[in-house]
Structure formats: C-alpha cells, structure tokens
Amino acid sequence: MKTWDAIVIGAGHNGLVNACYLQRAGLDVLVVEKNDWIGGAATSRSLTPGFLYSNCSYVCSLFRPEIMRDLELPRFGLQVISYEGGAVFTRDGDYLANYRDHHAHRREFARFSARDAEAYGRYARDVTRQCRFIQPLLMRTAPDPTSFRPRDIGELIYLGKKFAGLGATEMADTLRFWTMSISDFLDEYFETDVIKANFALSGIIGTALGPMSPGTAYVLLHHYMGEVDGSVGAWGYARGGMGAVTKALADSFRASGGTIRTGAEVEQVLVKNGKARGLVLAGGEEVHGKLVVSNADVKRTFLKLVEEKELPDAFLRRVKNFKMRGSSGKVNIALDSLPEFPALPKDSPCYRGDMHFTDSVERMERGYDDWKAGRWSADPFLDMMMPTMLDPTMAPPGKHFMSCFVQYCPPKVEGSDWTDADRDAFAETVVSQIADYSPGFRDRIVHMEVRTPRELEAEVGLTEGNIFQGELTFDQLLFNRPVPGYAQYRSPIDGLYICGSSTHPGGGVMGAPGRNAAHEILRDLSRPTKHMSPAHDVI
C-alpha cells in the first residue's frame, strides 16, 4: 500500500496552499476533501442554471500576492478585480457613499459633517500605521515566547524591535488599538452616526462581538491589512467568484503532480506511538502518510479526528476553550434583473460596490444583543453586493448574483438546533430588509441559498459556523493562536500539523497559515524552501 509523503485533510484554500508548497518541494502529496467539491469557505458553486455563487467568502483582499506569484495562480486563471466603494443607506431615504476618489469621499462626508469630512486623513493615517506594523508579521511564524530556542528568541526580538520602532506614543496607540472597541476607536475621529457605522462594520464582520466590545478595533485592522495589487486596504472580486482562488490552487497543485480526492471524509487520524501515520476515511479505508496536515479547524482536528488519549490534558482543555462562536450567516440570491435602490442615483458607482443598511453603531450593537440572547438579529447588519456588476462570468447578461453576508446569526437558536423553519424565517428577515430599500426586490428573486451557522458547519466543517475558524481577538492571535506553545503549526502529536485559519495569522482568504505551515514542515524535513518567497517589503 502506498505511503504518501504528506496527506492534507481538507481542500480549503489553506490546505491547498500548503499542499502546493509541499508538492513543489518534491513531496508526494495527497489532499482529501470530504465534499464532492473543493474550496472550503472559498468556493463557487452553481446551484441554479446560469448562476454561479460565491457560497461563503465573496471578496478578496487578504490573499497574499507572494503566494499568488509563487504558485503561478494567474497562469491558472486567478484574476482579482478591485471594486468601487459602496454605500450605507440611511433610514431617512438618503445614503452615505464611499468613493474611491479621495476628494469625492471628502465631499460625501461633508454632506453629513464638515468636521468628519476633514477627519478622514488622520483616521486613514493611523489605521495605515497599524497595518504597516502587522503586515510583515503575516508571513512569519509567530515566535513561541515560552521556548528558548534561538529562532524564537530571534523572532521575539524582531517583534520587539518592530514594536520599539514605533515610538512611545505609537506604541501606546498600538496597544490601545489591539484591545479597544471599534466604537471607541471611531469616536476619537468622527461625530456622525452613519459615518461611524460605515467604518464600524469592518470591526464586527465574522466576529461574535458587538461594535462596543473591546477587541473589535483589531478586527477592523484584519480587514484593512490586505491589498489588491499594492493598493493597501482595497478589496476586490475574484473573477469567477471566490472558488476561482481554490480552483487556481487546485490546478496549480495538480500541474505540479499533486493528487486531490474529493468525497473522502476523514474520520480519524491514525496515530501510532505518538506519531501520525495516516488517516481512516469514512467507510473504513486507511490512507497512509509520513505526515498529516489538517486544514480543518483546531476543534474539529483535535476533538473529532484525534483520540483524546493521544493529547495532553492542558492542550485539550485549551482547544476546548478556544473561542469560535458562530456569528454570521450568508444569503446568496440569483436575480433576474438589476434591483433598484431609489435612494441612489441611477448612475451611482455604489451599485458596483458594497451596500449596507445599518446606519448607526447603536443599531449594530442592538443587533448583537439579539445574538447574545440566542436569536438572529431582527434588524441585521448586511454586507451586500452584486459581483456580477463587474464580473460577467457569474450570471447571464442583465441578471445578477447578489451576495449578502448577514450578521448576527447564532450557532443555536435560543439553545436549540436550527430548524428549516428557523432558516426560512432568518432568510425572510434578510430579504425584507433589502426590500425596504428596493421596491419590487422579491419579484426579481430566481433562487436563494440560505446559510446559517448550521449549514456552514455541516458543509464547510466550520465548528459552530465561525467563519474565521476561531475568533480574532488578541488572546487568540499571534503566539496564542490557536493554543500557546502550539502556535507554530505543530501539535502534540509528532507528524500532525495544522494549517487552517485557526492558526496564525488567522481567518480570511489569506493563504498565509497554509504557507507558513508548509515552511515549518519543510524545515522539520530539512528540505529547501527556496520556492517560497519571503513577504514583500513594507517600505
């Protein structure tokens, strides 16, 4: 029976990035994916004729350009297109737009507040400063402060130096920034509700926290530290939906000789004498490998796929306590014509951007209150867009794919499992919010895919439906992600690695966890890593 050099559990984008790098280093790599399709939370599927959905993730910015280049993803069809601004609709029939043009942006803010219009410069400077601090850390393995290995000490010194390089006031700002709430952070710059709401959304997306919860300012940063071709903070569409990212990765992987098996659910990691030897698939088939890399989240990996007796107590406890509460849902809609939003002028570029209906931080926080009580938000926050305004590949001409990310949506409904009726009621909440601002909206709907944390967990395997495979709070970042002492992609089991978003630097379609894990694995194997570009300089 064949023994693979490495087996990757899960064909999410991080699993595939990891597999690509290992295969290109000369290993013989197998990827096993439980679904009949690949991509995990970065996938595009056609569920109704003529339409393609980005079923989970829908916009791209975090994916590291170094990885795209190393793995030749453009050659395998990956194209990321920047999109234009967006709008927050206000309940009085107006809207606040975000324009790409700096001066248009200022004039738009000035419609609401002369002061806020001129505050954006300082805000952008401060956020950019924080991004520049964090960016170089993304493609580096986090140091283990408990180890005294020279390399960890070196990395700690690097971190320390970067931190010290900030200067006293910036250092204080950074510490505050990493721990404060997005609402408090924004209060330092802006006075207008809708303008604060406009920025606050980046602080709560995918997070089981409200805009007034400490720690949400960092989440904002997590959404700003990406780029589209050097334009830092910009977001774009992957042409063909987010599945284009994983499709390009899979094609690149296969082109370099890798093998992918879909429809193959892993039931258990084979462990002998404290060392991973392979897997058992559903149905009992054993697959042997010299090492195993799990792209599944940390809870699924260690609480479901590994027998508890193989793991140290302290580690198990930490994994159990790792926070990954689901907070979001997704509604994908096929539309037979372009919906109209009468608040917007017909030629508004906002149609080509992201649209929101939550015009105050207070409303967001109230939405969070519902989540805490175990309900989906009655007045949810939607991040809604129509990628087909720019991407001709996802719907027939004149028809549109609308992606609605929905917050908040609890893993359980008042303590009980989601039912189909709950799911339908949740969808109705979303549709009615859109219809409030877009007369005739319902009549345009051809098909809908509704995803609550239940569906996300069942399909993508995201425990509790948490979109980032673990919340992005300071206690769960850097050398604490996912578990202190195990932040370097290794586990207590020899030859078992983790490479998903549960690891540093965290969630989003970023590829960095998968890449960094490959770097550590190749290091353990004393294999060269010349095919892995270091992070681009931040100058």
Added chain:
Amino acid sequence: MSKTAAKPLAEQAIVQAAHSPAQLHFRTLRVDTPFQPRIDALMKTNDWYDWGGYRAPASLWDEELEYFAIRSQAALFDISPMVKYRIEGPDAESFLNRLTLRDVAKLKPGRVHYTAWCDDAGHVLDDGTLFRLTETRFRLCCQERHLPWLLDSAIGFNVTVTEETEAIAALALQGPTSFAILREAGFAGVERLKIFDLAEFPHDGGSVVISRTGFTGDLGYELFVPADLALSLWDRLWQAGELRGIRAIGYTALNRARLEAGLIVANADFVTAEHAIRADRLRMPDEIGLGFMVDLEKGHFNGRRVIAQARSKDTLQHVLVGLEIEGNIPAEHAIVYHRQKKEVGLVSAAIWSPMAKRNIALASLQRPYGDTATDDLWVEIYAMRELKYERLMKRAKVVARPFIKLDRRTASPPAEF
C-alpha cells in the same frame, strides 16, 4: 414564542423623490472654482492638475512665458482651492496664539503674517498665512485640511471656526505692474498697502479684501471675494490690466517663482504631521526652516515645550536649506551626499533660476549636515536624456534664502512697474 425580536421598521419602500445636487457631486470628481469660465476661455494647453479636488491649470498657454509674465508684467493666478478658515470671536486672538507659533498679539488688524502650527509633539501640521481682518476676525489659509484639529483646539475659547474654502474665491495678482493694475481698476488707496498689509475695498455691491502678499517674491497682491463676486472681480482686473500686460498663469510658472523666493510647500518640501505615516518623516519647525516663527516668550502654544526642549538638548535631527548647485541641470529629487559618499538628504524642489542665473534647490538634510557641516556637499543628478540617464555628481553650496531679493517687492509706495 417568537424567536426573533420585533422588527423596528415596517417593510415599506424607502424612496427619495429627487436627488439633491449635493448628492450628485460624484459625477464631477474635479470641481470648478468660481473663476473657471474665465480660465476655460483662456486655456490653450488643456494642461490641468488636481489641486485639492479642483480642476486647476498647470499651464494655460506656455509655462515658460507664463513665468516671465510674473517677473515682467502681471500674472493672475486662481488661488481659490487654497483651504480657508474663518476664525471669529472675542477669544480669536488668544486661540490663535495658543494654536500657532508666532505671537498673534503683534499682528494688528489689517496685517497678515506667515505662520505655522504644530501638534503636541511639536511636529508641524501645516504652514499658512493668517489674515487679521478685524480685532476679532481672522482668516487662516493653508494647503491641507484641519477642521477637526482647529475645532478641538478651540475648546474652551469663545471662538467659532468655519471652513470657507468654497465660499471665498481668491486670486493672486503678482508682478511688477500689479500695483498699477489695481490702481487702474479703481481700488482707491491701494497704494497705501505696505508689504503684509490688507484692506477692504468696495467691489460690485460688496467688497474685496486685498492684501499685499503673495508666493512669488515679487511685487504682488492677493484678493479675496465672496464666490458670487468672483467673475466681476476677474473682469475688473482683466480690463484694467489690458495695457499693462496682464496674463493668466498656471501652477508650473508660479512654482518657479516661489522657488526663487525660497518658499516651501507643504507635502512637497515637508510632510505634514497628519499625513506622515512613517514616524521619521515628522518635522519640527526648526527642521524645515520655520524656526524663526517660534516665539517662546509669548506664552503657551501647542508644541512649545517639546520645541524648547529639542533646542536646548540639541536633538533636532533635520534641517531644510537652500542649495546652489554647480552647472545648470535642475536637481529635482536628487540625493545629497557628503564627500560624494555619505547620503545626507534629499532635494525636494529644484530649478534653474532665470532671475538669479543659478541652479537652485531646496533640500532636507540630516543634521549636522547643512547645519554646522556645510562643506563638501554634493548632489547626484540623474538627468534622463533620450532614454539614458546622464549621471552627474555636482557640488552644492548651502546658501541663504530667498535666492532672489527684489526691491520692488517691498518698495513703498509701490512702483509703477
């Protein structure tokens, strides 16, 4: 039991009848100034640039000849995009004294001074001109936008701060015949304006504020009117100037004149504190040649303690200097070296000066270079000539600014030409 809270808003179409002009601004990304009809009529090069979101002329007909119009006749330049704040109230003077570096108590009504302001760390937020219109009313003109800073600084002072960039149109009339044109235009008493004086004159049922100020180092004036009087003001000057060679100019020509005058431009010659992403780009007044403004005697002002400390502890790191560079090839953005080896700074602006017949530049250097160590400085110029860099290493000498001094700038009464 309902599993979700009551919905706050009944489903109803939120419709807005018509879109306001304010909402439609996105259709015009570069807006017009009140003078645009006149400038458009004169525009021959179609050479526009973006000045703070306005469609502004880089040149109108010939950037070289436009420069000579400044130095030989009179040049009309639209400065409406300059950011303007009205600062008014019983505490306006004490507020501005607290805000800015110079002593505003010494600025009498009817006078203008060039000043700058800093954040609490003593880093320059901007430089600009402060016009004292009356005892309690001021206008602050600058390059960048500062409303949040001004409003926050005004807390505790009985003063109002209003942004009036769009409401107030402004023109610079610069050059040897500028005085004669104003007199010809019927601004009686304009001959009494000494350098940095201002006065209000009747115009078209309203009034215009004329100051003897400018950005050229030449005889010149700046005129401020409410936007609706802009075109009649332009016409009045244009008519009066017909026989005295009045020409409209763009920024390229003005930029040459300002360099000869040794004047700096925010975010061209230094990075303003609210824009500096990299901490080492921040500058204290003494580091960009604005130390002369700092009045440590006048009482507390923003950044005072840090500025005083940096002086006494000798921790200033940079210096902005004027350079005279051998040869005639402009050294724009060239690296400055000590002994042709050690990199010590950067040229931020440079031209061949037609008035001084010298190759001049502004440069920011790392102290002590340019400060106490001024010998053996060199500038490395990469001159692109037909797709090849001609690399030149030229000797640079630190010289005093302004690079040119024209008697007509300050002569009182002002000369006819």
